[in-house]
Amino acid sequence: MNRIEQTFIKLNQKREKALVGFITAGDPDIQTSLAIILEMCKAGLDILELGIPFSDPTSDGPVIQRSSLRALNKGANLSTIFELCATVRKHYDVPIVLFSYYNPMFVYGITPFYHEAIQSGADGVLIVDLPPEESGELTQGWPDDKLSIIRLVAPTTPNERMTQIVSAASGFIYLVSKTGVTGSDGLQTSVIEQNVIKLKSLTQLPICVGFGISTVEQVRQVSELADGIVIGSAFERLIETNLDDPNLPKLIGDQTAEFKKATLA
Amino acid sequence: MNRIEQTFIKLNQKREKALVGFITAGDPDIQTSLAIILEMCKAGLDILELGIPFSDPTSDGPVIQRSSLRALNKGANLSTIFELCATVRKHYDVPIVLFSYYNPMFVYGITPFYHEAIQSGADGVLIVDLPPEESGELTQGWPDDKLSIIRLVAPTTPNERMTQIVSAASGFIYLVSKTGVTGSDGLQTSVIEQNVIKLKSLTQLPICVGFGISTVEQVRQVSELADGIVIGSAFERLIETNLDDPNLPKLIGDQTAEFKKATLA
C-alpha cells in the first residue's frame, strides 16, 4: 500500500478531508521552493502535488503560467526537481504526486523517469495532457505500478468515459471543478456534487476536487462533498505577491494551516 | 490682310525674324500683366501670344503651370482677359494670338468666343490641344476666318500629317522644337532645321519655333533657321523670380529688347 492510499485511510479515520497542495517546483527558485514545501508539510499538508514547470502550460491560467516561467528562468529541470523531491522525502512522509505536462517526461524518457521518480520518493504522477487513450506508451514503459497514475475527470466528461477513466486510474481521482484553466473564478458546488456522486458510483478511489478553489470558505464547502481539495493558484498567487519577503515560506505555511483547518469536519 | 501677315511682311523686308512673346494673361495679376505686356511691346516685341490660363495645362512644364496658377488665383478669366487684350490693342498694333487649351474656349462658347476675340482686337488663336481632326466644331461655329488659326507641328509629326496640318493653318506655323513640354531644356538645331526645310516645302506660311528657347544665344541660332522664335517659359521664369519687384515690367521689357536684338540678322 503506498503513501497515497495510507493517507486517505488515515484521514478517513480522522473524518478529515485531504488538503492537496500544488506548488511549482523551483518557484521562485529551488531553495525557496524547498523551504516553502517544508513549511506546508509542517502546517499539515496532506498530499503534495509537485508541479514540473513547462514552457507551454496550456491547461493553466496566468498565475501558474508565470510561476512556471519563474521556475524555468531559475533553471528548474527534472534533475533538480527529483533532488528537491528526494529532500522533501527525507523530512516528511507526505505523499508526493508529480504533476506534469507529458512532454518533459517524454523527452526525459518514460522508463528513466519512472526510476528516478521512485528513487526520489514520489508516489504518483498526474499528467495533465495525457488522456487514457494515449497512455499505453507510458504504462508499457513502466516495469510495475508502484507509481500511482492520477487521472482527471472534467465536467465535460460523459458518463461512459468516466468509467473508462477511473478504471485506468490509481491513487485518487482528480475532479476538475469546472470548464476552464487553473485559477479560473467561480465555484458551482451543485455541479461538483453531481459529479462526485456519479464518480462514487463508479470507483472506490478517493475524489479530490480542484481548479479555482482559493478561499477558506470554498475549501469548507468542497470538503463537504469530496475526499480532498486541491489548491494551486491560490498558493502561487501568494508566492508571486511576496517574492521579496524573506518570510515567504512561513506565509505559505500559515495559509496551508488555514486551509487545512477548513478540511476538518 | 490681318496684322500677323502684315508683321511678317514687314519683318521680311527688314530682314528680321519675329520675336513672339508668350505671357500668361493675368500673371501675377491683371494690372501687372498689362504693364508687362506694354513694356514688351515698347521693347520691340513682334507678336504677343497671350496665354489663357488653364487649371490643367498638360502641355506645359512647371514654370508655365505655376504662372497659370498665379493668374487663376488672382481671378483671371476670359472676361478679364478680353479686356486686357482690348487695352493692349488701344496702345499697340502688335498682333495678338490668344493661346489656350480648348476647354475654357469651349465652355465659354465657340461663337461668343470668336466675337469677343475679334472685338478685343485679337488676331489669331493657338489651341494647344485641338488638332485639326477635332477642329470642325470650332470652324463651323465661326462666321468667317478673320481669326487666324495657328497650328502646331511637332518633331513627331510625320510628313503626310504635316501637309494636312499646314493646309488647315493660317497666320503662321508653330514648330515645336522638341518632344517635351514647354520649358524643357536643350535645343537640337539640326532637328529644327530639317523640320523647317520640310515645312517650307509644304507651305508659304511663316514658321516660328518654340519650346525650350530661353537664351539670347539660342534665339540667335534659331533666327538663322526660322521666321520667328517663340519665348515663353523664359519670360515667366523672370516674372516668377521677381514677383515682388516693382520694376518687374521693366525687367521683362529689357529682356524682350535683348531677345529682339538677337533676332536681327
Place this chain on the structure above:
Amino acid sequence: MQSDPENHDPEKQMDSTVFQKQTFPDQQGHFGPYGGRYVGETLMPALIELDLAYQHFSQTRSFQDELKELLHHYVGRPTPLFYAKRLSQFVNGASLFLKREDLAHTGAHKINNTIGQALLAKKMGKTKLIAETGAGQHGVATATVAAFFGMECKIFMGSEDIQRQAPNVKRMQLLGAQVISVDSGTRTLKDAMNEAMRYWVGAVEDTFYVIGSVAGPHPYPVMVRNFQKIIGEETKLQMIEQTGRLPNMLIACVGGGSNAMGLFYPFINDPVELIGVEAAGFGIETGKHAATLGHGTTGVLHGSKSYVLQNQWGQISEAHSISAGLDYPGVGPEHALLKDTKRATYVSIDDHKALEAFRLICLKEGIIPAMESAHAIAYALEAAKDKSYNYHIVVNLSGRGDKDLGILFKGEQSILG
C-alpha cells in the same frame, strides 16, 4: 456662358435605341458628341500609331490567344459570380449577385486592362510603361505587368493619394516601378494624369502610356472598354448558368468608368438596367463630390470630351471622395453618351453611405471591398429594397479593400466605430 451641346449637337437627341443601330465610337473615337482626341500635336502621331496597332494586333489570333491564356492562368479569370445570400436576406428585396473582381490578381479589375495594354506595348516594340494612378490599383496593375513583361515602369501618383493608399505605393516599389509623387494641383488622380501626359510628351518614342480607365484620348476609351468587357461577358454566362436568365440590373461604381463599362458593354442591347454610381463625397449639396455625370457639364479634359466638374470659366474643379479611385472630375466619354441617351442611369453615394455599405459587406459576407466598390454596394442596397427576390441585381465588386485600411483606421481606431 456654358456651351450646351444640346443646342448644336443633333446627336444629343439620340435615345437608347441608337445602340441597336450603331456601334460606338466612330473612326475618330467619337461617342456621339463625346470622346475624340484633344492633345498636343506631339502626342497625336503616337495616338494614331496606337490606334492602328491596337486595331491590327487585337484582331490577330496570336494576340487573342496570348491574352486569353494570361487572363486565365495569370490573372485568375474567370472571377466568380457570387450570390450574396446574407446581404440579400438583409435587404429583404432583390437578389444580389457580386462579380468578384476583387479576386483577380493584384486585387481589382484594373489588371484586365493593363495586361492587354502591356501585351500591345510589347507587340509595338515599346520598352517602357508609364501610368497615372489614383487608388494605386491601376499603378500596381501596371507595375505588375511591367515586371511580367520585363519593361521599365514609372507610375505617377498624387502626393495626397500616396498618403491615402500607402500599401499600394509599397507594392509598386516592390514590383520594381518608380513611383513619382505629383505635387501639383489637387495632388490626386487628375494631376497624376496631367503629369503622366506631360512626361509622355517627352518620352513618346519608346514609352507606352497605360491609361487606367475608359478616359483619355481615342483610342483609350474604346481600347480599355474592350479589355474590360470580359467582366460583362463572364457575368452574362454566369448569370445564365446560375439563374437561367439575364439579370435585371447591373450596378457598378464610376470613377473614370472602366469597371462599369466593362460590366455594361456586353449587355448594351439587352433589356437590363444599367446603373453607374458616382461618389457624392461630403454630399452633392456641399459641392465637395465627384459626381461628374450627375452634376458636371460638358467639357474637354485629358484628351477627350465628356462631362467634367468645372466652373463657369472651364477651369476644372477639385473632386472629393473618400475613395481615391473615384476622386476624379472627369469620366469616360462613352458614359456621357449612355447618360444622354438614357441607356444608363447615374446616381451618387456619399462617403458616409459608402462606409456603411463597406461595413455591412464585411460583416455580412466576409468580404472587404475596395471603398470604390462600396459605393456600388451602397446603391445596390437601396435599389434592392422595394424589389422582390426574383429581381436579380449584379454588383461589380471591382476590387478588394486591403489598400483602404489606412483611411479606415486612424491609428488603431477604426473610423467605422
Place this chain on the structure above:
Amino acid sequence: MQSDPENHDPEKQMDSTVFQKQTFPDQQGHFGPYGGRYVGETLMPALIELDLAYQHFSQTRSFQDELKELLHHYVGRPTPLFYAKRLSQFVNGASLFLKREDLAHTGAHKINNTIGQALLAKKMGKTKLIAETGAGQHGVATATVAAFFGMECKIFMGSEDIQRQAPNVKRMQLLGAQVISVDSGTRTLKDAMNEAMRYWVGAVEDTFYVIGSVAGPHPYPVMVRNFQKIIGEETKLQMIEQTGRLPNMLIACVGGGSNAMGLFYPFINDPVELIGVEAAGFGIETGKHAATLGHGTTGVLHGSKSYVLQNQWGQISEAHSISAGLDYPGVGPEHALLKDTKRATYVSIDDHKALEAFRLICLKEGIIPAMESAHAIAYALEAAKDKSYNYHIVVNLSGRGDKDLGILFKGEQSILG
C-alpha cells in the same frame, strides 16, 4: 536523455512503401508514432465529438455540395496553375509552375480550411469560432467565415505578430472579429495557440476552435489536410491538362504544414518528389530558426506528437523566422511520418534567401508572394538549377505578400534595397 522513438517504435522502421499499404491516421489519429490527442480531459470529449461530427458530416452529400459551391463561388477555386516562364528562364533549369493560392479569397490557402471547419461548426450547432493566428492569414480567413456564417469570432495573436502583420489585424477587426493580443511566452504563434486552447477549455460547449494548420490534436491534422487537399487535387488535374503528365517535384513551405500537406497528399502514391521547406531564420547554425523537422526532436506540443524544437528538458524553444506564418516550433504529425519514411524531404531556407526569392518573383513575374511562400520559391530556384526544362516543379504559392509590406519596409525604405 532524449528519448529517441527509433529505439522503441518499431513503426519508425517503415519506409515510404507503407503509404501504398495503409492510410493514415488510424482511428485515434496516429500517423505511425505521431499524432494522437494530448490534451486536458476537459477538451477530450469535445475532440471526440468533433471527430465523430467530422466523420459524419464530411461524408454527407449536402456538406460536400455546399462546400464545393462555396469553394467555387466564394473562395474562387480552382486557383490557377501558372507556368512561370520568366522565373524558369532565369534559373535556366527545370520548368517552374506556381499554384496560385494567393488568388484565393483573403489571399492564402488558409480559407480552404476555415470554410470547411466553419461549415462543420454550423452543422454541429456551434455559434462561436476561435482561432490562433501567426501571419494573420488564418485569423483573417477565420474572421471571414465567421462573418459569412454569422458567428461570433475571437482571434488569438501574439503581440509580436500583431506588430509584424498589422494589416491583417485591421482586416480581422473590419470583419467583426475580436483580436486578442497574447503577451505570454514568445508572443508569436506558439503562444497564440496556447492561449486559444486555454480559452477553449473554458468555452468548449458552444465554441468551435478552428485550428489553422495540420497540427493540434486529432482530428485536426487529418481534417485540415482533407480540407486542404483540394490544392493537390487541382494541381494534378491542371498539370495533366497543361503538360500531359504528373510533375516531377512538388515544393511547399512548412509552418504547421497545411499548405504542404494539401499539395502533397493527392500525390502520396505517385512517383513525385515531395519537398517541404522550413524557415532557417537567421541560419540553422545560429540556433535561431524554425526548422522543426530538419533540426527538431520528437515531442508533444499543442496536443499531438511530432517533431518539435525543444531543449534537452523538453522545454519548447523559441522559433525564429522573418515570416510569421513559419515562425513555429512545432509541425503537423503527418509530416513527421513523411520525413521518417523518407516519402518527403525537408529542407530549410534562411531569411536572407527568402528575401532574395521574394524580390526575384516580384520583379520577374509581377507577383508579390507571402514571405512564407518565398521560402518555397527560394528552394525551388536551387532545385531547378541542375535540371532540364522537362523536369517539372510545382511550387505552392501559398499566399500573397500584402500582409508583409510592414516587415519589408522600415519607414519608407525597403529592406530589399
